[in-house]
Amino acid sequence: MNDDTEKSLPPLLARITHPSMVARLSASEKEMLATELRQTIIRTVAANGGHLAPSLGVVELTLALLSVFNPEEDRLVWDVGHQSYAWKLLTGRSDDFHTLRQLGGISGFPKIEESPFDHFGVGHSSTSVSAALGMAMARDLSGKKNHVLAVIGDGSLTAGLAFEGLNQAGDMGRRLIVVLNDNEMSISHNVGALSLFLSRNMERGWARRMRKEVKDWLKSIPGIGDEMAEYAHRTHRSLKTVFTPGMLFEALRFNYIGPVNGHNIEELERHLRMAASIDDQPVLLHVLTRKGKGYPPAEAHPSRFHGLGKFDIATGQTPPKPEGTPPTYTDVFGETLCRLAREDDRIVAVTAAMSSGTGTGHFKARFPSRFVDVGICEQHAVTFAAGLASQGYRPFVAIYSTFAQRAYDQIVHDVCIQRLPVTLCLDRAGLVGEDGPTHHGAFDLSFLRHIPNLTILAPRDEAELQAPLVTSLSLGEPLIIRYPRGAATGCPLPEANPLISLPPLPRGEGEVLREGPDAAIIAVGSMVLPALRAAERLFAEHGRSVTVFDARWVKPLAERQLLELAARFKLLLFAEENALAGGFSSAVLELLADRNALNGQRIKRLGLPDAFVEHGTQAQLRHRQGLDDEGIYEALKKLVEGEA
Template structure:
């Protein structure tokens, strides 16, 4: 089917290709990506943008001896195709299939596991230093996007890398997009470089003049150098990187394979750190992805001819928790509350798009900078503005110190909206939001809540809006928010809610696990008490006292690691009080969870209604 691609089984197969074959290979890889991802789902637009760059990298360098380190990694599909995983790509992000990110256990060509952004330069410096300490001989290349370059970690690494003066290459893949549109000073700076034709034209004319001047003695040579340095200060693209200590090359066309190969070969010969600025188009070669790259960043299966989702969302489907949050924020503004919505480069993913468009002055996208987002919110919170910080559970881990040090110690009333809490499925180990209950639970002054459905979620947001005694985190899963129709009581600080009353077994369920508990109760004949925990911190100790006095068995169900979570604190309390009740925790064991559909993972981990029903039957014989 593919004239060139079918002959590529390893990077070595690229070396013999001529220019026409390389161009043909680019077209064939793009078609293959669209064909495969339209069936499996996955990251499409980012991979379409790096086809030529990836081909050139493997044409010039010798992986796995040379180290190619991909930042974030969702643009590594082309790398996987060229390193012998073309057929395996058909299983991408499926349970026990190919990971959507570089994974060392998967291939020797993947030299660093990634999933969170802005790590590649740090890892590359580590490789470069170790290479020289071990007296080895190989090249190290970090590929980082312009969106990932907004994170503080990337700047820390750039600064340290310049100080180290080691030989390594940073490739800045500049497509003017992360998941959403890039924001901030770095985005504006890169934009001026992309359009900076003045320097190139003047530089050419000045060099023609310099070439006609006879260089007589060191003074004139020194003078020419000083003139050139002064000239660079005013006009040179990439002067920021040059001043840091990097040799800057670019910007170059990221879709011209011969040009990229030429610059890569040039960079290999330069002593010290080099930064190559490559301009690419996200979604390149597939019209629908080019005009709407965010839609095809992480896509479900779609129809290739029109780009529409294979399974369209029904008109009467429920809203996601993120969409509900955005609606509530709009309502709070209209009700006269002084609030701010903050996100870290994820306005679409967190459900803030409508709020952003309707009230742009109250919306703040700080870029991929979770640490800054949290402390920025702290400043707002101390100034009479109620900040709602919407960040995925897995990404808030990056701002642990800021949450603890800058918010909790000062008891600032910041509201953390933790999206994608629990199992998120196909993105795998790096994205599963199964640690937040544990890393927030031990923070003094922190309140942690988890809604069972859409109405509880809105009640919790309303409670958090007026709560001024410290920070509150509301954690909720990916996807649509269910509605159970219970006549629930108002939110009272630290209090749970009894949904069903029985005599045999009590189930304390957190957030998403309430649904599973209710389903399990309907499957068995036993008389079951079901309690919606509502608050993970503080725990409703009075409720536990009552359950311990009336039940012999207590099951705690949470979509979180069992270490340090809700269940462990309940168990500690029961043990401390000496209650005669058997407590079992249903949660996630001490392990990282691989990729796969959420339903599949819930089944494997024993977190379904069937597993709860089996527990009930086991203890009610």
């Protein structure tokens, strides 16, 4: 860590050695601390990258939560965790905060193993309500009295899982506080003021006691008491929900409070205490915040500053890419899909709240009527695409590999059983870097390749990425295309015009990129070119020449070629950027075993271990796992020298 990154903490923040100290600060000290927190977060994210705008938006909310609740006894779940940086700083990690998202440093997300104050590990969205409800039930079964809170953003609230949790929470009626961090919805001042007045006054303790006494008195009237009490209850709910944005939450049997100014600490504390005092039903506190609060560039461009790499604090600009840097795989995908859409009006692009991250923003700008962002709803995205495909369209669903895990049943049931031509484009396959184990695309080959009717392609470079996109249009069946995060290789792209005229890839056929008699490397996707470089280095330094085979197809396998390689070579090295358990090399070994083609070969498999890989740069993590040029070279050298 360089000296510019590891700077001393601001004075007030340096004094906070335990989260309980926040509650003892004066109002003016909390305002000062909010400023120091923002300065520290901005400085660290500028040096390390990270999720800036979400964390800046909840600084006051974090201070209010620690002022009202006791994190040693009460339990709090941050949804996704993009907004947890202030929480980390105030719960014992301020001295290590400069290591945020660095190899060996603290995680960018809440993590149970990292701190006793991270009560639930997160990274994917919309899990907080369900997890918090489980904690609330556990508390009640244990006879404890602590509070349980979930802090969920309006974006995360678009996912079905969030509503499943809310629905169950309302039905169970357990004491639970859900804080809705709303940084997008615009509510007019007058409506907000009226709803705030209603929530303040209709939910005060004396008002709740009076309602209970009146209800009990009405129910005591012979013959008509129960009916009158129910009518009074409905009247109260109608009055409150007609004039507030809380109708939905009241319908789910939550006591709705808000909206509340999320940047006024005293107001937040007052309403959090009000929520804590309600013990006869779950509560939803609606808090209005501004993403990027306190840093003008982030306030002006919250989406760009949601998650980003290193940047200049003075300008908010990220360093320019060196001249000649290849485009990213994401950009190549986006541009290719646009070219194909000009040539085929059946193409529809679908994404789940990730238009910029998946490259479909290009498509949105050029073909708005054929672009759909479904929100954080991967399951819906896949089934929605299946509906399109059933009517003759060709949907391309662009999702990060790690988020495709959430749509497994829909891929099986709605796409593959019906053999519908949906193409799932899995970005960020393999190791993604600083976001760590919740975001690595480590498992897609393992959980997809066994599904019938599904075809899987893993291109080695950007030209090979274009080819599967064209192939999908003639394939007419479910297809997975997986590709890594980051810059592509810089190889020239096909000049075909129209692009749709490119010949489709031969089904189940790989490509021999290098011939040599001493061993064979069988690689797929992002590992093909490092394997080729490793083979060339082995020849240059030791005179040993090996064959390099790009398998390209994970399903169906290039069976004929793989069987020929197994017959020719006694030394086989496999390389893939996926979990070894059930991945590509497992598929090939199953093939060789089933065909009685294993005849004493010495085999070495390189891939991701049976463990969750931590955070760090892609280069660092690939090096640790032996999945870079050096690692493949060393494994190959040992294999041909008889050491492996």
